[in-house]
Amino acid sequence: GQQLNQSPQSMFIQEGEDVSMNCTSSSIFNTWLWYKQDPGEGPVLLIALYKAGELTSNGRLTAQFGITRKDSFLNISASIPSDVGIYFCAFYAGNNRKLIWGLGTSLAVNP
Amino acid sequence: NAGVMQNPRHLVRRRGQEARLRCSPMKGHSHVYWYRQLPEEGLKFMVYLQKENIIDESGMPKERFSAEFPKEGPSILRIQQVVRGDSAAYFCASSPGTGSSGNEKLFFGSGTQLSVL
Numbered sequence: 445g446q447q448l449n450q451s452p453q454s455m456f457i458q459e460g461e462d463v464s465m466n467c468t469s470s471s472i473f474n475t476w477l478w479y480k481q482d483p484g485e486g487p488v489l490l491i492a493l494y495k496a497g498e499l500t501s502n503g504r505l506t507a508q509f510g511i512t513r514k515d516s517f518l519n520i521s522a523s524i525p526s527d528v529g530i531y532f533c534a535f536y537a538g539n540n541r542k543l544i545w546g547l548g549t550s551l552a553v554n555p
Numbered sequence: 556n557a558g559v560m561q562n563p564r565h566l567v568r569r570r571g572q573e574a575r576l577r578c579s580p581m582k583g584h585s586h587v588y589w590y591r592q593l594p595e596e597g598l599k600f601m602v603y604l605q606k607e608n609i610i611d612e613s614g615m616p617k618e619r620f621s622a623e624f625p626k627e628g629p630s631i632l633r634i635q636q637v638v639r640g641d642s643a644a645y646f647c648a649s650s651p652g653t654g655s656s657g658n659e660k661l662f663f664g665s666g667t668q669l670s671v672l
Contacts, residue, residue, distance in 0.1 A: 448597075486559070486646050486663030487598070532597055541588070541650070541659050542611060545597030 450533055450546030457523055458554050465549040466517040467533035476509050476516040477534045477543070487532060491518070523553050557582065559649050559664035560629075567670045568637050576632040576667045580649030587630040588648040588661060589622055598646060604630060605652065637671045644668050 450467045457463060467476070475494055479487035491502050493509035493516060500507055506519045520527055530548040537544045560579040568574050580587050585606050590598040600614040604624040615622065619637075624630040634641055648661040 484665070484668075486648075486665050488663070489660060492660070534597075536659075541586070541603060541661070542600045542614070543588075543590075543598070543661065544600070547595075547597050 448533060448535070448544060448546040450549055452549060453547070454550040454552070456552045456554065459523060459525060461523050463520040463523055463527070463551060464517060465531060465551075466515060467546050468515040469535070470514070472513040473535040474513070475536050476507070477536075478505075478507050478516070478518045479532045479534060481530045481532065481548070483529070490531075520551075523551075525553050525555050527551060528553050559584075559647055559662055561645075561647050561664035561667050563667060564665065565668045565670070567672065569672050570638055571636050574634040574637050574641070574669055574671075576634075576645050576647075576669070577629045578632070578647030578649075578664060579629040580647075581662055584649035584651050584662075586650045586652040586659075587624050588650075589630075589632050590646045590648065592644045592646060592666075601632075634669075637669075639671050642669055642671045 448467055448469050477492050478490045480490050481487045490505055491500050491507040496509055496513045497511050498509040504521045509516050530550050532548045533546045534543045559581055562577050587604045589601040591601055592598045602615050602622045603611040607626050619635045621633045644666045646663050646666045648663045650659045650661050
């Protein structure tokens with residue numbers, strides 16, 4: 445079946461540092477999505493990528509859709525305490541809007 | 556401009572009881588999705604519904620689980636005769652249904668945490 449490998453599993457950084465995390469897959473996808481989940485809340489969409497090679501920014505967040513369409517990375521610049529949470533990559537499987545999720549990268553920021 | 560509303564936020568049931576989880580989609584959204592999340596895992600797709608229709612239930616366990624999205628009222632995820640393994644966070648998402656299958660944006664509720672004693 446389709447699988448997503450997300451790394452690192454967790455990160456602990458100092459406020460102000462930049463962060464990078466990535467997702468790789470065994471299959472080719474047409475869409476990559478990055479979500480953030482705060483404790484006790486549902487995921488919130490951060491960035492959606494639709495084309496190979498696409499580089500998209502959302503404030504301090506930047507994400508890229510790999511040329512091979514099998515990977516994507518998310519960068520966070522100048523991290524702040526409210527960046528704490530779990531970051532998930534996801535993709536659409538099939539024709540029925542079913543999202544397949546990675547296991548997440550847990551980010552902790554030390555003020 | 557309310558988002559996706561789920562209730563209750565927390566639900567405690569004893570083994571063998573029934574659990575009913577409710578989801579009201581965002582205004583104007585006619586598509587609803589249910590996902591389950593175990594601790595330290597990603598979300599797992601359960602079911603996709605449109606008004607009065609189940610479109611894809613490939614992620615639903617064959618027994619004890621059912622979902623509906625009636626013409627009027629919220630979507631309901633129903634778990635009969637709950638067991639301890641049903642303990643998880645259940646998230647509902649909604650979308651307007653105007654995008655294609657590859658670019659529809661889903662908006663998630665805050666989830667219902669089900670605990671089975």
